[in-house]
Amino acid sequence: MPAxxxxxxxxxxxxxxxxxxxxxxxxxxxxxxxxxxxxxPKRAGTPVRALAVVWLDGxxxxxxxxxxxxxxxxxGTLWSREIEFREExxxxxxxxxxxxxxxxxxxxxxxxxxxxxxxGAAAAGIEPAAAAPPPRPLGWFxxxxxxxxxxxxxxxxxxxxxxxxxxxxxxxxxxxxSGFFGTLSAxxxxxxxxxxxxxxxxxxxxxxxxxxxxxxxxxxxxxxxRIEAAADWVIASPGDPKKPEETxxxxxxxxxxxxxxxxxxxxxxxxxxxxEAFVRIHQTDLRVRPKPEATLPxxxxxxxxxxxxxxx
Numbered sequence: 001m002p003a004x005x006x007x008x009x010x011x012x013x014x015x016x017x018x019x020x021x022x023x024x025x026x027x028x029x030x031x032x033x034x035x036x037x038x039x040x041p042k043r044a045g046t047p048v049r050a051l052a053v054v055w056l057d058g059x060x061x062x063x064x065x066x067x068x069x070x071x072x073x074x075x076g077t078l079w080s081r082e083i084e085f086r087e088e089x090x091x092x093x094x095x096x097x098x099x100x101x102x103x104x105x106x107x108x109x110x111x112x113x114x115x116x117x118x119x120g121a122a123a124a125g126i127e128p129a130a131a132a133p134p135p136r137p138l139g140w141f142x143x144x145x146x147x148x149x150x151x152x153x154x155x156x157x158x159x160x161x162x163x164x165x166x167x168x169x170x171x172x173x174x175x176x177x178s179g180f181f182g183t184l185s186a187x188x189x190x191x192x193x194x195x196x197x198x199x200x201x202x203x204x205x206x207x208x209x210x211x212x213x214x215x216x217x218x219x220x221x222x223x224x225x226r227i228e229a230a231a232d233w234v235i236a237s238p239g240d241p242k243k244p245e246e247t248x249x250x251x252x253x254x255x256x257x258x259x260x261x262x263x264x265x266x267x268x269x270x271x272x273x274x275x276e277a278f279v280r281i282h283q284t285d286l287r288v289r290p291k292p293e294a295t296l297p298x299x300x301x302x303x304x305x306x307x308x309x310x311x312x
Contacts, residue, residue, distance in 0.1 A: 002034035012056035116263030145306015252283030
């Protein structure tokens with residue numbers, strides 16, 4: 001039975017499902033023989049005709065790169081081709097094109113000896129590359145913006161406490177192939193109004209965690225579900241610097257769960273909106289002498305809006 005061309009989709013709007021099936025269908029029709037199959041090029045023990053890795057990335061997934069290593073080629077030889085789609089090219093057609101390109105590279109190079117002269121695929125602009133495929137694509141992102149959310153449950157005067165507003169920054173590392181990502185975040189906020197005359201309250205929060213991301217191809221967006229461990233440091237200070245004895249401190253540890261929406265998904269600059277729910281597992285009361293203590297809420301929500309930059 002003829003061996004297939006094994007194709008691995010390293011990045012793109014989808015690495016499983018209907019779109020990759022279109023790639024495999026187009027590749028199999030063009031390749032003939034054992035056709036093409038979706039799988040991991042690193043798998044061992046299974047006869048294969050060629051190994052291929054496909055990347056669809058860049059702004060709006062317009063950049064296509066295909067790497068193919070044919071079994072009959074000299075060991076360590078990798079052949080690559082990159083093309084740029086137009087913005088109006090449909091995403092399904094991009095997957096079909098990737099499948100055709102995989103089949104063309106594998107067929108062109110199957111069993112071809114190494115040659116110093118540019119012939120065949122090399123003459124068509126396909127250049128030999130490194131002996132091993134590039135590492136699994138890892139994206140690095142930095143985002144910053146504003147936030148608003150729950151503040152104090154009750155102020156020192158016994159009235160309902162104010163909300164808080166401030167700024168945040170978040171660093172993200174995303175494995176585009178698996179969709180898993182990790183985050184580190186920090187934020188600073190202040191009470192929108194004084195909980196008592198002459199008293200201001202500030203929050204400093206640190207968090208770290210991770211989650212899973214999935215593309216929404218029709219919207220060219222990325223949705224992320226994340227969970228983080230978080231620590232909050234709260235400071236209540238008088239407006240009058242002559243009263244340092246009235247400064248109070250409190251802290252809390254807990255968890256944050258959030259849904260993030262990034263648009264466009266692969267833009268070098270993108271909008272990021274987030275809705276967070278937090279639960280404080282342990283906390284101390286915010287004591288401000290001689291005023292009564294102020295209570296931090298055991299849970300609440302935070303809305304975030306900002307801009308994300310793609311660093312790599």
